[in-house]
Amino acid sequence: MNPSTICDPSGAAAAELKEIFAYYAGQRDKKDQDVIVQMLKELQEVNGFLTPELKEQAAQTAEVPLSLISLLIRTYPSLKEAAYTHVITVCSGERCAKKNGRQIAEIVRRELRIGKNNLSADGTCLLKTQNCLKQCRTSANFIIDDVLYSNIKPEQVPDILKQALSAQK
């Protein structure tokens, strides 16, 4: 598996999200609040919840401030933001890939039972990828919240996750 596909909505979901943004970008009344809410509902239907990235893209599409998107989400209880408390960023750069980066990403995914919405099974962790964390000399690397973990070996990943996530709760 290519780790660069792990955290971004991929395949059908990504295409559907793109289609939704393209459709609403072309609407004359795209700034109308009812239209924005409809767009947010459709995005949520595809992705399961609204991420900061989707909110930002929705604001750009509707050409309204991000604060209006947040206000609408708070106003409509059927709209839901992601409730994760941890963000895990796995490096998908070449140098980390050479040091088992792909395997590490797969172990993170397996240990946290990451679903296709990039959330862990318990909803507390969001998995993202970044093409190079600018720490190539200490490959392989990943970040849990703001903490960088370097020189990681695949077999260390389960313990690192366990310790980091329980310590940061």
Ligand code: FES
């Ligand atoms: S490739 Fe992973 S930090 Fe640069």
